[in-house]
Amino acid sequence: MTEPSTQDPERPLILTYAPAAGRAALAALLALDDALAQLLRTTSQPAVGQLRLAWWRESLAKLDSAPPPAEPVLQGLATALLPLGVRGESLVPIVHGWEVLVEVEEALDTLALTRFATGRGSLFRAAGIALAAGEGDPLEQGGQGWALADLARHLGDGTEAEAARAMARPLLAAASGVRWSRNGRALGALVHRARLDLAVPLTAPVPVGAPGRVARLLWHRLSGR
Template sequence: MNERERAATVRRMAREADPDRAIAALFAPTAVRDDLLALVALNGELARIANQVSEPGLGAIRLQWWRDALVRAEEGEATGHPVADAFGAVLARRKLSRERIAGLIDARSFDIGETVMPDTRTLNAYLFDTAGGLFALSAEIAGAEGENRGLIAQAAGQAYGLVRVMRSLPVLAAKGRTYLAADALERAGTTPQDLFAGRSGPGLSGLLAGMREESRAALSEARFHLHGEGMKGTGLDEAGRTAFLPLALVEPYLNALAKVKDPLRDIARINPLSRLWYLMRAR
């Protein structure tokens, strides 16, 4: 596979894995577009592992393969995997945070080893490493300059990540998994077993309403720091802000989630053309 074929393959894999982030990347400067798509594709490959393996040990082996493959690919060795090779080249060019990349991979150990998010603290840490890590690495790729870049990524990851948790609820619950925190479910008067059995109710509805408000609050915080409102010079430059374009979809998804009749069976969606409009407006 030559470089042009590899790039086309990675773009396709990014679109299939995460259409929202992949489309948002198309609005980034040309010089960083393919690097952002390689990051999206990498995250998609890591996220797929939980559905590909039958036991945690096999998942751990695959995660270790990715750790080793990225090291080899960064050094210029061909791994035979288009995403590993593409992102290895990104690492060589961009010198991205090794801590963030390790967090992105390590967080997937939860996916392959657990079926219930034990508590809110663990959920927040997971969102920090996954959704937040993607925003932080995207900002590095885009060459974001400005104070509070890490703070913005953390708030953005919380806002965007909570939306993903709520949207994935029907699919995961049907498989006997949930990313809703067990302690939050208990306070709401329900349990993971209720979710797996398809039993919804006022408690779950109240919990999800609270999560939507939490997502909105995090979105407001991210936007505040992103644009430097009230703090001269602390916002990000224009190139850096493109790394956070997926935030434009948070509010539309929250509105769609609020209209869902059965949160255990209905997946909140937004119109693809509307998605483009939200992203274009946020540029």
């Protein structure tokens, strides 16, 4: 996986779309996703990666019954997310999703990509609870499409990346074709951003923060579309 840019002016903008009561919770969930992505980028041995991911699984589950350890991401989840009705155990599938990239020694096939998308994409379900998103918000499709589109950008320009993009397109098309509730629009903005990313060739950098992209996100904030 290639190293993503650390400069992302769009994320702080998207976080402002979340209701104030759930904004810190969404930020904490995205920080968890960032931490797991960083774990994989800095682990070259699969066995070590699985051990590190096992620690995260156990630590997330323990949030339901014990204070968090001295780890900023876990402390953020305990402080901002759990009081909103999201259990630490419900976050474990996110780790399972990332673990697919460690378990699969050969090329990522359709089954592996589906498992990854289902696991990592469950972040949207947890966020939906924290944000009190609308019942009609397509959290499952949006989360899976978002997960696959992001993965594709970090797989390079080979067949695995193209397969991830092909799976992401219909999911993102469905998730962006409905009107998101006001409380769910931060997640809808992540969906629209992922779809904008898919429009950029894998060999070209994503124009993060470009006026046209920001304008599209702002329109979603106003309209839910």
